[in-house]
Amino acid sequence: MRLRIPAIGVDAIVEAVGVTASGELEVPVRQPWDDVGWYRLGPRPGERGSAVIDGHLDRPGGAPAVFWRLRELKPGDVVQVLDTQGEWWSFRVHALAYYPPTQAPLQQIFADTSGHYLNLITCAGDWIASEHQTQLRLVVYTTLIT
Amino acid sequence: MRSCMCRRPKMGTLLQVFVILCLISLVWAPGLRATPKAAASPAAFVRIMHASPDIGVADVFLDGQRALSNFQFGTVTDYLAIPPGPHKVQVALIGKGPDAAVISQTLSVEPGFAYTVAAIGVQATGLSLVVFKEDNSLVTGKAKLRFYHLSPEGGPATLTANGNPLIKNLQYLQASDYTLLAPGHYTFDVDLTQQHVSQQTTLEVAANQITSIFSIGLALGTPKLELVARQVAGTPGLPDTGSDPAASTTPPVQVGVPLALPLILTLLLLLIGGSTAILLRSRR
Structure with missing residues (x-):
């Protein structure tokens, strides 16, 4: 699978990811900073429900990673996914939202079955050294273009 | 002649370029991330x-x-x-x-x-x-179960899994806390002890899923007591997709660009300054 977001120059390999031992969505492991991860326990992009893809914001030391420019997306921008059958699926951005990681609407992000969605996730906000994580998560909500 | 004079680099111009490059690199540098916008209402x-x-x-x-x-x-x-x-x-x-x-x-x-x-x-x-x-958040590798007692006129209910009590004496119109089970095949029984009535169902409960078991119907009468089960996928927590901006564990080529730019320019200016001073001293 591949993910393309022309508006911010993303063209990345999609790895299948699951959950960590502590219950969080895993991140890509083969090329952690350049690949993105599709949540394999949820729907595939294009299927009914909420498909989810995550990617790193930055690398250790702070250099940009694959989703560094995710925050630049605007409603109306196009996101494309090439599936394993060679078919392209196109989605349109309809909202961006920032959440503290423990206060995110997980049902909406992972389990909204009212349509065909693809939600993109990365980190945002300041780095909190004591927690070894950023203050926020960015979720870009997109809807399948029919 | 005039154009030649104008193109000659001056120390002031060099400093301006240096300051601008530093500002660009700082904006690019980690830690100064975009100010978050207001969250959309879910x-x-x-x-x-x-x-x-x-x-x-x-x-x-x-x-x-x-x-x-x-x-x-x-x-x-x-x-x-x-x-x-x-x-x-x-x-x-x-x-x-x-x-x-x-x-x-x-x-x-x-x-x-x-x-x-x-x-x-x-x-x-x-x-x-x-x-x-x-609470549909998943527990990795476990099946999460909640029992709802919605059978009127039957008194408290007890749910057993493969003969072992799982939730005891749940009152009518109450839902239990979530219980964790090892994934697998289970026979669930609900017992309305005051009425000496029970009903059972068999289910495959899967890892990372949320199973709801509803006790509905009448202990004595119709529709009779039954168990209804529904399973939904659990939701994971959000991933950790950020990195420590102070870390330096990645290869220098990848990590160096935004951080090293001001440093390189400073060293370059020091080198130029030092060379000029040595040159001037050698001409005296």
Whole structure:
């Protein structure tokens, strides 16, 4: 699978990811900073429900990673996914939202079955050294273009 | 001649370029991330259960609009996304319209949360809606189970799994806490001990899923006691996709660009300055 977001120059390999031992969505492991991860326990992009893809914001030391420019997306921008059958699926951005990681609407992000969605996730906000994580998560909500 | 004079680099110009490059590199540098915008208000998620023995096949209206039709006893819907806030929910016999509702209640739901709303009760003691707030977050490698006692006139209920008590003496209209199980095949029994009535169902409960078991129906009478099970995928927590900006464990080529730029320029200027000083000193 591949993910393309022309508006911010993303063209990345999609790895299948699951959950960590502590219950969080895993991140890509083969090329952690350049690949993105599709949540394999949820729907595939294009299927009914909420498909989810995550990617790193930055690398250790702070250099940009694959989703560094995710925050630049605007409603109306196009996101494309090439599936394993060679078919392209196109989605349109309809909202961006920032959440503290423990206060995110997980049902909406992972389990909204009212349509065909693809939600993109990365980190945002300041780095909190004591927690070894950023203050926020960015979720870009997109809807399948029919 | 004049143009030649103008193109000669001056120390002031070099400093200006240096300052501009430093500013660019600082904006590019880690830690100065974009100021977050306000979060969009998420939806609330509601599933509806028909658990009232005295309501036949029904229509359900949400804020006056028909949301469900041909809604039968024992049915649980999928989670429906609705705007957060108060909503008028009405349950009426099929085809009768909202003005003939047998239940009419206003329920308030919070953004981002999931709820189970059950139509419950019997005519003798009243029909109503009860609301349960859900936690569908998964526990890695475990099956998560919640038991709902919606069987009227039966006293407290006990749920056993493969003969072992799992939830004891749950009162009518209560939902249990979530219980964790090893994934696998289970026979679940509900016992209404005051009535000496029990019912069972067998289920495969899977890892990372949320299983709901509803006890509905009458201990003595029809519709009789039964167990209804629904399973949904659990939701994971959000990933950690950020990195320590102070770390230096990645290859220098990747990590160096934004951080090293001011340093390189400073060293370059020092080198130029030093060379010039040495040159001037050597000419004296």
